[in-house]
Amino acid sequence: MKRGRGSGIKSNFDRQAFKNKFNQGKDNSIATGVxxxxxxxxxxxxxxxxxxxxxxxxxxxxxxxxxxxxxxxxxxxxxxxxxxxxxxxxxxxxxxxxxxxxxxxxxxxxxxxxxxxxxxxxxxxxxxxxxxxxxxxxxxxxxxxxxxxxxxxxxxxxxxxxxxxxxxxxxxxxxxxxxxxxxxxxxxxxxxxxxxxxxxxxxxxxKFLNMSNNKLEVLPSEIAFMKGLKDLNISSNKIKELKVDFQLLNKLERLDIRCNHIEEVPVFSTDNTLKELYLGSNRIKNLLGSTLQKLSVVAIMDMSENKIEFVPDEVVNMKQLERFDLTNNDISGLPCNMGNMTQLKSLILNGNPLRTLRRDIVQRGTVAILKFLRSRIAGTIPDLASSVDTNTQGNTRINATHSSTGSNVDASEKTSEIPGDLWSVVAGSDQIRVVDFRKNVLTTVPEPLIEFSSRIEELYLSSNKLSQLPSSMANFTKLTYLDLGNNQLGNLPIEMESMTKLREIILSNNRFAAIPSVIYTLSSLEVLLATDNKIESIDVSGLKQLSELSVLDLQNNDIKEVPPELGTLKALKSLQLGGNLFRIPRAAILSKGTFAVMEYLRGRIPTS
CATH class of the missing domain: 3.80.10.10 (Ribonuclease Inhibitor)
Known part of the structure; x- marks a missing residue:
């Protein structure tokens, strides 16, 4: 009995000793937090x-x-x-x-x-x-x-x-x-x-200096001695005067002076490397031709929310310009030679008292604006050659317009079916290039339109009630611009892969839960606008197939995560992601612009 009790006591002691030794060597996160x-x-x-x-x-x-x-x-x-x-x-x-x-x-x-x-x-x-x-x-x-x-x-x-x-x-x-x-x-x-x-x-x-959102009133001249600067951000301060000699900063690639009180555009040297210039929300009245002439490699220029009245002819010297934001200024017109700016993918003119540009042209977007400006260079301003007025329930008006540079088919005023007499007017015409059926109540793409599909270059179907598109969309092989905004679309037919010349497509304000897979087959696509949908994710592998894509707007969707690999899309010059569900990148990063967002995303790519 004694030996048994002694053996039992020793056995208990050994278990406790083992337990203590085990606890000394195991995870001690409770004690230290590590x-x-x-x-x-x-x-x-x-x-x-x-x-x-x-x-x-x-x-x-x-x-x-x-x-x-x-x-x-x-x-x-x-x-x-x-x-x-x-x-x-x-x-x-x-x-x-x-x-x-x-x-x-x-x-x-x-x-x-x-x-x-x-x-x-x-x-x-x-x-x-x-x-x-x-x-x-x-x-x-x-x-x-x-x-x-x-x-x-x-x-x-x-x-x-x-x-x-x-x-x-x-x-x-x-x-x-x-x-x-x-x-x-x-x-x-x-x-x-x-x-x-x-x-x-x-x-x-x-190389990178960010002084945004402070209380600076003067930008000191000493900045000019930082000759290695590539990215300078002084936005959201109280700066009235730029004492810096920007001509010395010839390595600068991005300059952000938004939301200050400056009145003049900085002057740069002729051999500058500036690619992005943000001057929005200031007090600038004049754009000097001599200044624009030196901005030959700028790809993005933001002049929104200023007091600019006139855009000089020298703007055409900005041969690399891809995005030009002139929102909310006092501009009444644009120089016609801007129509030859072939690199310009996004020209934003909202909130200007335009007189020489009709509102409907501005609403059609950049392609339509540039085409109109080119037509004025040649003196071929489209004139109304024929028209058909057909009243349906007292509020339908349909026009067919022709010019020496091509023809338009225009339907408006809330029609649910394009009347037959319109088709009879344009029957047999080989000049139809633009079709505009916006702001109606169409539920399907009109079948007679297919007769002209092989000639049409621009098609406007926005603000209708389209819930699907027919497979016959495959016949629009020459289409360069397609506006499908403000409809009820949730997908696109795979047959649209034949649209190999399509440069710009608008899918905004629809019901897409994802970017349609056929989009990734459109190798010439440069502009993709898909705001205000229900898109939940970004397919980077698909987007990588669009080697020409320079403008991507996915604002106001349900995107929960932004893949870091999105930052590797080299052709992308304008990326808009605001109004989604993701928390990273934060709003402060998004507000810095495309360059900063892309750089931030690349920095989050895991290294092997």
């Missing part, structure tokens, strides 16, 4: 990701991770052999973003091999002075905290290439920021800065 397995993996990879773990403080094990690895290397016991100390490296990347950190320990200096430190989206009010010990640091992200000042210690990180400080409470920058001679990326947007230190001119390697 699983041991994660720390072990970090010692092998040199990278530790602790983002979004609700950490109120960083566990000491993290700061001491290099010291613990060193101890392992000095030990030769069999217990440590199982950790393969010979494979361990010092920590080079630490991600502490999206936690609840209010302070960073001075012990951060123990991680002196760090190359990248991410502390975004926390509650930090300051950074310890010991951060200056991180002399290998190349990337430092402090965005979305509560920093009221940037410590001088940060400016001692002479190898820093990227410094992200957006969405803090900074009122000034230290003059020592000029010490960061290797800095390439600086984001100080969404702070409370009213001026910049003169020492900023020393940042000659800077």
């Amino acid at each position: 699983p041991n397995a994660l720390l072990k993996q970090a010692r092998k990879s040199g990278s530790l990701n602790l983002s979004n773990r609700s950490l109120a403080e960083v566990p000491d094990d993290v700061w001491r991770i290099n010291l613990d690895a060193s101890k392992s290397q000095q030990s030769s016991s069999m217990d440590n052999d199982q950790d393969r100390w010979w494979d361990q490296v010092e920590l080079s990347k630490l991600d502490l973003s999206s936690n609840q950190l209010k302070a960073i320990s001075d012990d951060v200096k123990l991680l002196n091999a760090l190359v990248a430190l991410d502390i975004r989206d926390n509650q930090l009010e300051n950074i310890p002075e010991s951060v200056r010990e991180l002399q290998q640091l190349s990337k430092l992200a402090l965005s979305r905290n509560a920093l009221v000042g940037l410590p001088n210690a940060t400016c001692d990180l002479i190898n820093l290439k990227s410094l992200m400080l957006e969405h803090n409470k900074l009122t000034e920058l230290p003059s020592e920021i000029g010490n960061l001679l290797h800095l390439e990326i600086l984001d100080i947007s969404n702070n409370q800065l009213s001026e910049l230190p003169h020492s900023i001119q020393k940042l000659a390697c800077l």
Whole structure:
């Protein structure tokens, strides 16, 4: 009995000892907030990701991770052999973003091999002075905290290439920021800065500078010394005067000065590399021909929400221009030679008191506007040659118009069926190029239209009640422009793959749950507008087949996620994604424009 009880007691003791030993070696996430397995993996990879773990403080094990690895290397016991100390490296990347950190320990200096430190989206009010010990640091992200000042210690990180400080409470920058001679990326947007230190001119390697959403009233002339700048964003400030000599910034590719108080367009050198220029929501009255003449490689130009009255003829020298936004200005007309701007894919004129351009032409879009302007160059303004007026229930009017450059068939005023006498007027004509049946109540594509399908180049069927299209759409082989907006369509027939010349299609305000698969077969497509549908996802593999696609508008859909690979579409110059369900990219990124969105998406592509 005694032996049995003794054996039983010993047995219980052994189980408890085993349990204690097991607990010492297993995951201790409850005690430290960081699983041991994660720390072990970090010692092998040199990278530790602790983002979004609700950490109120960083566990000491993290700061001491290099010291613990060193101890392992000095030990030769069999217990440590199982950790393969010979494979361990010092920590080079630490991600502490999206936690609840209010302070960073001075012990951060123990991680002196760090190359990248991410502390975004926390509650930090300051950074310890010991951060200056991180002399290998190349990337430092402090965005979305509560920093009221940037410590001088940060400016001692002479190898820093990227410094992200957006969405803090900074009122000034230290003059020592000029010490960061290797800095390439600086984001100080969404702070409370009213001026910049003169020492900023020393940042000659800077390529990306974002100062948007601050309280700047003057853009300092020192910016001109940053000759490496490629992207400069000073939007949403109070800038009235640009003292910068932009002719010195001949590497600049993107300039955003939207939402300020400037009155003149900056002057650039003739050998500039500017591709995107955003000047919307300012007080600009004049577009000087001499200025536009030097913008020969600009692809996107935003002049919306200004006071411009006149567009000079020199605009045609902007031979690479693809998107030109002139929304809400005082423009009454456009120079006819703009009709020859073959690269222009999107010309936006809404909110102007246009007199020389009819409203219906403007509503048809860029292709129609440019074609009209070309017709005026040749002196062949379309004249009404024949018309048929047929009253259906007192409100139907149908016209057939002809000109030396082609003919239009026009039906309007809410008809549900195109009257036969219209077809008799145009029967046998080989001049029909444009058909406009917008703003009716058509439920099907009229069968007689198929007779002219092989000649039609533009077809307008928007604002009807079409729920499907016939397979005979395959006959429209010369179509370059198709407007199907404001209908009840949920899909498109696969036979439309024969539309190999189609350059622009409008699918907005329909019932599409996805971009129809036939769209991806239209190899000449340059403009795809599919706003206000129910599209849930973006098929990047399909879009990659559209090598000419330069304008993609998917606003106001049900898209839940934006694939990072979308940023690899090299031809895309205008991407609109607002009004969807996704949370990333954030609205702040979308507001920066296509270039910034594409760059952001490429940065999120996982590296192998």
